[in-house]
Amino acid sequence: METFFTTSDKIQHIIKSFNLIKTLYVSSIIIGDAHTGKKSLARYLFPNAPMVSGENQSEVKKTLQNYDEIIISDFEKLSNQSDLDFTNKRIIATANYLGNPTLIDELFAFIYTMPSLQERPDDVEFLHDKFSREALKTFMPDKTNIDLNAIPINLSTNSKSLKQSIYFYIAKQAITIDDIADILYEHFYTHFDGYDNYRKHLSLFEKPLIEAGLKKFGSQLKLAQILGINRNTLRKKIHEHKID
Numbered sequence: 001m002e003t004f005f006t007t008s009d010k011i012q013h014i015i016k017s018f019n020l021i022k023t024l025y026v027s028s029i030i031i032g033d034a035h036t037g038k039k040s041l042a043r044y045l046f047p048n049a050p051m052v053s054g055e056n057q058s059e060v061k062k063t064l065q066n067y068d069e070i071i072i073s074d075f076e077k078l079s080n081q082s083d084l085d086f087t088n089k090r091i092i093a094t095a096n097y098l099g100n101p102t103l104i105d106e107l108f109a110f111i112y113t114m115p116s117l118q119e120r121p122d123d124v125e126f127l128h129d130k131f132s133r134e135a136l137k138t139f140m141p142d143k144t145n146i147d148l149n150a151i152p153i154n155l156s157t158n159s160k161s162l163k164q165s166i167y168f169y170i171a172k173q174a175i176t177i178d179d180i181a182d183i184l185y186e187h188f189y190t191h192f193d194g195y196d197n198y199r200k201h202l203s204l205f206e207k208p209l210i211e212a213g214l215k216k217f218g219s220q221l222k223l224a225q226i227l228g229i230n231r232n233t234l235r236k237k238i239h240e241h242k243i244d
């Protein structure tokens with residue numbers, strides 16, 4: 001059974017409303033940004049209802065004919081919305097945006113708005129912990145002292161960017177020198193074209209090397225000494241790579 005965690009008052013209101021009308025043949029739609037948990041919430045509330053995507057028009061039509069209760073995700077992608085007949089059906093739809101407000105009002109008795117993760121700090125904390133545990137189990141880094149609180153939180157695309165940032169951070173803790181060499185090999189093999197490739201790809205080494213050195217030592221003079229190059233040469237490279 002799908003689980004859904006939230007402390008958001010807005011989402012708790014949606015859940016309570018759905019529980020009150022579960023026995024009624026009325027249709028509802030949940031609208032909100034992508035990756036805010038709309039589909040997970042619908043699946044949590046109606047675990048036995050088949051879910052179809054609005055991207056597949058024929059599948060939506062077929063499911064409507066065979067079931068009285070269905071979940072339609074990506075409802076905004078349906079091009080034949082005005083032809084739909086929800087009579088004696090319980091439709092739970094999700095959409096990333098409203099679309100035609102008049103048509104939405106005609107089709108759905110209840111319209112809910114799903115808040116973004118920016119508005120749900122407790123939910124972010126829960127998901128941060130969940131994705132961190134999943135990533136640690138997936139990548140199994142040798143380091144045992146990874147500071148999970150240091151993982152950057154990226155909510156630009158809600159749970160998608162949050163999960164990506166966490167997985168990427170922990171993957172970097174698990175990666176080895178050989179892994180880095182393999183990644184660079186694949187990159188070079190794919191992107192070798194034309195001439196002057198040495199100069200073209202040199203920034204892959206120099207830029208992160210200089211940026212890391214500046215952050216670690218906090219001094220151009222110290223870094224130049226560590227790298228064994230002239231300070232003016234280092235300044236030139238900082239300028240070439242547009243390093244702040």
